[in-house]
Amino acid sequence: MSSQAAPAYITLPNYIEARPGILSWLTTTDHKRIGILYLAGMMPLFLVAASIAVMFRLELFAPGEQYISNDQYNRLLTVHGVVMIFLFIIPGIPAVFGNFFLPILIGAEDVAFPKINLTSWYCYVIGAVLALVSVVVGPADTGWTFYVPYAVKTHQNVLLPMTAAFILGWSSILTGLNFVTTVHRLRMKEMGWFDMPLFVWALYATGWVQIVATPVVGITLVMVLLERFIGIPIFDPARGGDPILYQHLFWIYSHPAVYIMVLPAMGVVSEIIPTFSRKTIFGYRYIAYSSIAIAAIGSLVWGHHMFTSGMADVARIVFSFLTFFVAVPSAVKVFNWLATMYRGSVYLGPPMVWALMFILLFSIGGLTGLINASLSLDVHLHDTSWVVAHFHFTMFGGTGVIFFAALHYWWPKMFGRMYNFKVAYLAAGLFFVGFCTTYLPLFFAGGAGMPRRYADYLPEYEIYPKLSTIGSWFLFSSLLLMLANLVHALFKGERAPVSPWGGATLEWRTASPPPTLNFDGEPDLSRGTYEYPTKVDDE
C-alpha cells in the first residue's frame, strides 16, 4: 500500500469547502454536491410521509372512527403513497448515492452531463413543491396509482399530484440517461466492464429501466389529465374508453419502477457485504448479469398487479410464470451474498448490520411475493393487508433499509465524520423490532381477509392492526434516533479516516470528504475492485 501515501489526500480542499455560500450549492454541477442536495430535500419529505403513516395508523388502533374521517384517511393514504414512492424510494439511492459515488467508483471527475444533472435536481424540487402544495390545497384521494375512472371524476384536486409525478418522471429519466452515458463514456481506460463495482452495474441496469419505462407512465398521466380537464375520452368507460388499458399502461411503468427502487439497493449490498467480510465478492459476473436479468424480466411482469382486474387467462398464466421467473436472479444475488460471507472475516459494523437485516426482510418480502404471484392464492389475497405487508417488506425492508445502510456506509466518506456506533446499533435494533411488529401482523390479517385501504375494520381483526400501530411507534422512534445520530455526527463526530471499513473500491482511496474533482492525481487502480488487503489501513 505504498501507493496510498497519506499526504497525497490532503493537498486539495474538499468539495464542501471548495466554494462557500448557498448560491454555490444551488448552481453547482458537482455530482457530489447534487447528491447532497437530493439528500437534503429527501430526508424531510421522508419524515413527513412517515409521520403521516403514524397518524393514520393511530386511527387504525381500534375499530370505529376515532380521530380521522374516511375522507381524511383516503387523502392521508394518498399523500403517504405519493411522497414515499415518487419523492423518496424511486429517486432515493440513485439520486443520492448514485450521484455521489458513481463517478468516483469509475474514476471519473463527474457525470457525463453535469448541467443536466442539476436540471434533474430542479425537476425533483418542482415536483416536491407541487406535491406539498397539493397537500395544503387539499390532497387527492385516489391513492398513488391514480386509477381511472375515479381519477377523472373525483372532486379532490388530482392536477397537482399528477403533474408532480409527471415532472418527477423527467427528473428520473434525466438521471438514468446521465448514468448510462457516464458508465459508457467516463470509465477509466483501465477499467473494463467486469472491473466495475457491482453498485455501478446496478445503477447502469436501473438507468435503462428509468429510460425505458418512465415515458410510458408520463404520457399516460397526461392522457388522464386531458380526459379530466378537456374531456377527451380515452379511459372513461361511459364514453367508450377502457379503464383496464389505463391499468396496463400504469403498471408497465410502475412495476419496473419497483426494480428502479430495489436494483440500486442490491448494488449497495454487493458493496457492503464483501467489504465487511474482507473477502472478494462471490460470483461477480452472476451478480452483474442478474442485475441486467432483473431489469429485463422485471419489465414483463406488470400484469400480476391485475390478476383480478379482468384479463385473459392465458395472459394471467404468462404473467404469473414470468413473476416466478424474476425471483430467480434475485435469489442468485442472495445466495452469492451468503457465499461471500461464508468463511469470510465478518465484521458486524453498523452498515453490515443493516445489510444483513435487508437480506432477512427482503427474503420474506420476496418469498411472500411468490405467494402473490400464484393465481389462485392472489384471488384471495388481492387488496388485503397481506399485500401491504408484502410491499412494505420489499420496499421499506428492502430499499428503505439499504438506504439507511448506505447512509451508515458512506456517511464518513460524504461528510468526513464518524457517527456513534452504539447509538447506530441501538437504532438498528429498535428498527428491526418496530418493523416486524408493524408489518408481520398485517400478513396474518390479510390472510384472514382484512381488506386494505379502509379507515376502519371489523372488530374480529382488532389484534392485528393494533399490534401494527404499536409497532409503528417503535419504528418511527428508531428512524428519529438513527437520523439524530447521523446529524449529530456532522457537528460532533470524530474525523473519519480515508477508509474506515477497509473497502477496496475507489471511493476509499481518496480523501474523506473527497476533493472537487474526486481524486488528487490519478485514481489508484493498483488493486482490484474487490481485492482486499490483508490488513485494514486506517489512514
Place this chain on the structure above:
Amino acid sequence: MSNGSVARTMNSHSQHAEHHDPAAGKIGMWLFLFTEVLLFGTLFIVFAVYLQKYRFDFREASSHLDKLIGAANTLILLTSSLTMALSIGALERARKSLAQGMLVITIVCALAFLVIKSFEWSAKFSHDIYPKSEAMLLKPVGEQVFYGLYFTMTGLHALHVIIGAAAILIAMVFVQKERTRADRITFLHNTGLYWHLVDLVWIFLFPLFYLIG
C-alpha cells in the same frame, strides 16, 4: 505524479474544465430519442387497442379528415428532413452559409406545417368538432375516441414541431457564432436527430389517421 495528475490538480481550481465528448452527446441524444419513441409508442398502442375495438367508427371518422391537407403536411415535413440533413452535410464541409440557408428552409417548412395544421384544427372547431362539443357528444363513442386521440396525438406532435423549430433556431445562432462548426458539430447533429424523429412520428400519424378511412 504522472502528467495526467498534474493536469487534474491544475484543473481543480476552476470548478469544471470544459469537457467536450461528442460520443457522449450522441449517446445521450439517442437515449433521449428512445424516451420520445416510447412516449409516442404508448399513444400508438392506445390507438391500436381502440382501432381494434371500434373498427367501423374509426373508419367513418377518418374519412372526414382531409387527406389532401395531411398529404401536403407529409410532403412538407419530408422536405424539411432533407434540408436538415443537407445542412449538416454542408456544415461538415465547413460551408457555413449553405448550412444556414438549409436551416432557414427547414424552419420555414416547420412554420408552414404548423400554419396548415392550425387551419385544419380550426376547420374542425368551426364544424363543432372538439372535445365535449354538442356535435361530438352525439357521435358514436368510437368516433369520439378517434377524435380524442386525433387531437391528443397531432397536438403532441405539433408541440414537438414547435420545440424542434426552436432547437433549429438555437442551432442557427450557434452556427452563426461558430460555437457549432465543422469540428464541433454535435449540437447540429442532435438537432437533426430530433427533427428526423418529429418527421418519423408524423409518417406514422398520417396513414393511421388520414388513410384508414
